[in-house]
Amino acid sequence: MRKRGGTLRAGVIGIGIGSHHMHGYATHPRCELVAVCDLNVDRAKALAEKYGATYVFRDYRQLISMDELDIVSVATPNYLHARMAIAALRAGKDVLCEKPMATRLADAEAMVAEARKAKKRLMIDMSYRFNPLQQEMRRRIERGDLGEIYYAKSHYTRRKGIPFGASAWFVSKRMAGGGPSVDLAVHAFDLVWWQMGSPKPTWVVGSMYDKLLPARAAKAGVVGDVDDLAAGMVKFDTGQTIFFEASWDGHIPGHEGYEIYGTKGGAACWDWESNLKMVQYADDKRGKSVDRPVKATGKGVNAFWHFVDACLDRRMKMLASGEECVHVARVLDALNRSQRTGKPIKL
């Protein structure tokens, strides 16, 4: 890895969620944004200017073949993640890839294999983990404040939340890989799974429905063939259990949040997207129930800064590595198979 005075040079492919990546790189003291790539070159130019990047490309292959580039962010539609991430890793870049890793499990596994082969960092942008309250709760759990975590539920459901505005690819199975079973479930599941210590999944039983989306998509003049609600239960080799549900639409008010059950205490949080609130449940010394709001003790870093730090210090333990997140991809794939076959899936 070539560095210029200890600063890493980053390039971002995709100007949608990619703009968050650009902001992250541009603000990290030891990183600079040098290249932006998108089919919409005008928009790419505008963002490049905003964040001080010199190079603008239309073709991602030109970006990743830049010599003076250390990091690449892949923030394009889901079906392009694997192809671009693998190409970037092969070109000797560390890669931060948007979630979900890929639209097919085999592709996600190929990304991890390539990262290992290329000896490069591969991280997935599991941004919710980096919220200071989530980081605080993780510290408390690791410290044993909640005791042994045996069970958790995670919800990411919406009413009238089909993302038509975003882009037609969101509701196309080929391009997105799935609806909320992929888009929202990845966050919902990953968050509690990570808080529980990332155990190894053994069994998955789940369902996916598309009861409302097809008609809504047709009304919006778009072909939609993804699910609008997914739910499932996962058991792990530790005996721990997770229930999660994710939906873009359903005739029930939406809910974002989780509940974590421990032998000495519990936690719950809600409103991941806006203003995250978290509470910890425990008993006081006299055995009386006490609920206390959780306050972050550290400021925490965002996912982009964490990635840059991990690229600067190769010995640092990196959160949400491709290797770790492929377990999430396995579970979501199993959910899919459980629906298709009607059977429980053994992992």
Added chain:
Amino acid sequence: MASKKLRCGVIGTGMGRYHMDGFATHPKSELVAVCDLNVAEAKEYADKYGAKHVFRDYRDMLAMDRLDAVAIAAPNFLHAQMTIAALKAGKHVLCEKPMATKLADAVAMVAEAKKAKKRLMINMAMRFNGAHQALHEQIAKGDLGDVYYAKSQWIRRKGMPLVDFPRTGSMGRGEWFVKKRLAGGGATVDIGVHMFDLVWWLIGAPKPTSVLASQFSKLLPKRVAKVGVKGDVDDLASAYVKFSTGQAMFFEVSWDAFQAPFLGYQVFGTEAGARWGDWKQEYTLYLDDKKGKPTEKVVKPKAEVRSSYWSFVDACVDGRAKMMASGEECLNVIRVLDAIGRSQRTGKAITL
């Protein structure tokens, strides 16, 4: 026999007191016998409801000629034995939940009822609440469209028998509650069966095909040890059940957990969804108006409905009356509870 009242006996003065009240209140029934190991308490209740006969041994009660129906409100591990004996003695039976502690026993109970040609009903009392009755009717009528997914949840915090409930009340009495051999399970069979059955019945009582579930006993052992009892039942159960119709249900129950307590269900339909909680006499319907805008409507059912005891008496008095919560129907619930236990024991998903 048309003018004579249905003569009822109740075994067990714990939950049994509610059965007694039900039988004494229905115009077509009368309480004639009460049985309990604690004879003094049995007599107290017998006097209260004007029942002439008091027993210590249930077999003596079943030997009564002038007895038409029996309610069984003894500890769970006695349900099967007493029910089968009562059916064999030619009595209709209203049995407390859970039907039995073992699936094989529940199967035997249903078989005996069929053989004896007598009514066997399980006291799924929650179904008889006006709110759930009204929603059931709406769903059956198609108001919610195709009901595809549901959640049934009852999480108690500090709601454990023996430690969180007064010992003299009808709930949580007796150490049998926390012993697997005697109760058949903990939170799962005590309160879980109510919420599972209720929502399963609401969505059309479909045939279960697979179950992935866990049962935990993380808080219970220490807490009941504090009152000198050794407990080995679950304090929390969580299950995901898929049905042959394509429907799915998430179900969870706990006696105690470090969480905010929660009681309620959600039913997702293609035309509307419904949500109920906290013992309210109402539910909320979520649906789109003609312009496609999301709206909600609180439904407060007006009609008074009969209690489960009333419904049982009606079914005994009129052989053609359709009976809710028959032993045969509730057998499906026991199949799921059994699968939950097996899923926990084996660590695997269970295919039914």
